[in-house]
Amino acid sequence: xxxxxxxxxxxxxxxxxxxxxxxxxxxxxxxxxxxxxxxxxxxxxxxxxxxxxxxxxxxxxxxxxxxxxxxxxxxxxxxxxxxxxxxxxxxxxxxxxxxxxxxxxxxxxxxxxxxxxxxxxxxxxxxxxxxxxxxxxxxxxxxxxxxxxxxxxxxxxxxxxxxxxxxxxxxxxxxxxxxxxxxxxxxxxxxxxxxxxxxxxxxxxxxxxxxxxxxxxxxxxxxxxxxxxxxxxxxxxxxxxxxxxxxxxxxxxxxxxxxxxxxxxxxxxxxxxxxxxxxxxxxxxxxxxxxxxxxxxxxxxxxxxxx
Numbered sequence: 001x002x003x004x005x006x007x008x009x010x011x012x013x014x015x016x017x018x019x020x021x022x023x024x025x026x027x028x029x030x031x032x033x034x035x036x037x038x039x040x041x042x043x044x045x046x047x048x049x050x051x052x053x054x055x056x057x058x059x060x061x062x063x064x065x066x067x068x069x070x071x072x073x074x075x076x077x078x079x080x081x082x083x084x085x086x087x088x089x090x091x092x093x094x095x096x097x098x099x100x101x102x103x104x105x106x107x108x109x110x111x112x113x114x115x116x117x118x119x120x121x122x123x124x125x126x127x128x129x130x131x132x133x134x135x136x137x138x139x140x141x142x143x144x145x146x147x148x149x150x151x152x153x154x155x156x157x158x159x160x161x162x163x164x165x166x167x168x169x170x171x172x173x174x175x176x177x178x179x180x181x182x183x184x185x186x187x188x189x190x191x192x193x194x195x196x197x198x199x200x201x202x203x204x205x206x207x208x209x210x211x212x213x214x215x216x217x218x219x220x221x222x223x224x225x226x227x228x229x230x231x232x233x234x235x236x237x238x239x240x241x242x243x244x245x246x247x248x249x250x251x252x253x254x255x256x257x258x259x260x261x262x263x264x265x266x267x268x269x270x271x272x273x274x275x276x277x278x279x280x281x282x283x284x285x286x287x288x289x290x291x292x293x294x295x296x297x298x299x300x301x302x303x304x305x306x307x
Contacts, residue, residue, distance in 0.1 A: 007150075007190055009206065009267050011106075014138040016099075023095045023134035036133065041126045042112030044119060046173035048131075049073045052266045055096060055105035055136075059304040061266075063089070065229045070109075073169050078123070079113055082130045095134045106139035106267055112172065141268050149274030149281075150263060152204065153189035154252060155180045159202050159224045167203075167225050180205040193255075193276060196224040200249040207265040209273075210234065211258035212288045216244040218254075230264040230296075237295045243288075258282060262289045269296055 022034035041047040051070045053060050060066070067085050074081050081088075092107065110133045113126040157180040159167045165176070177192075184192035184205065193209065196202040203209050203225035210219045217238050219231065238245035255261065259282040261273035270293045272286050 007206070011137075011139040011267075012142055014140075017137045017139075020135075020137060021095065021098045022136075023091055023132070025132055026091075028095065028098045031135075034133070034135075036112075036131055037115045039116045039119065040112055040131055041114060041116055041123075042110065042131060042172050044116060045121060046171065046175070047123070047126075048110060048112030048172040049077070049079060050108060050110040050170055050172060053092075053107045053109065054266055055101060055107065056103055056300055056304040057306060058096075058102045059306070060089075060092065060107075061300050061304050062229050062233065065232070069170065069227075069229065070111075073171070074111065076169070077171075079111065080130060081111060082132070091132065091134060095136055099136055101136055101138065104138060104140045105136055107134060107136045109134045110172065139267070141271075145268055145271050149272040150191055151189045151274055152191055152193040152276045153184040153187035154277055155183035155187070155192040155194060155205075157183055157192070158195050158197055161197050161224070168227055170226060177205040189277075195252075196220065198249070199251070201252060201255050204263060207263035207268070207271070210262050210264065211250070211255055212260035212262075212282075213254065213258050215288075216246060217288065217292070218246050218248060218250055221247050221249060228264060228266070230266055230269065233296060233299060234264050234270070234292055237292060237299060241295060243292075252276075256281075260286050260289050262286075262292075269293060269300075 020031050021028045022031050024034050036043060049070060051066050053066050067088065071081065112131045113123060114130050115128040116125040117127055118125050157176060180192035180194050192205040194202050194205060202220050208219065208225060208228045208231035210217055235245050255276055256279050261281045263271045263273060270289055272289050273281055275281055
């Protein structure tokens, strides 16, 4: 019998999500009524930026860091957000209050260049102003993510050079990652392990990737991957707690021989990796992953403590 697949974003089913209200350009509407135009540049071209955030204890974890990335990405592609950080926070607060959400909440905030006057590529055809959509769901990762771990497959699809489309953009244009995910699924794995243009281990289709070797924590240089907020927090935590951490080039040979491996992301925090290309990672011990996960949990609690 084929082993069931799961992803780093699998969550427990919560019936409250069937009646959530979604923020669409200032309006809060039932999910069944939440719509954007077929002329919207996000739908038509994938022209937009997004952020994924989590709500803990009524506060957004690492809000400033997420906004740093969001506003920098929008500036880099000349996308006018239409409001400042305080405006974004107000929109998030309104949406959370409308849904009576306080904890174990995941948010996907999406901004596009707006509705076009004609169905063509040029940005000047988007004249209505930006489209802002905020989706919040009651969302708690399934326990199997921690007990079983994720199975990865190395795929032919790579994260490209910055002059093609810089992987640091958290853009709506995710086809590269979707193709990688399909390739992993066709190989019988849960998610894809993607290499960089030089053949070094880089990232997965959805998360940043770390390995542990002889007490050291390794991740990619960050040159060809999304520089995730959780990724940086793990690096900072290692440095603050005497854990050797390296951002470096390394090969599949070193990944296969790792003692542990884990993924980082806003949704799942740190998710252990059980195997890569059918090869079991380490002996099954996850002492370093568990230590980092505990340190991160404490950091989130500190960051989201009520004033």
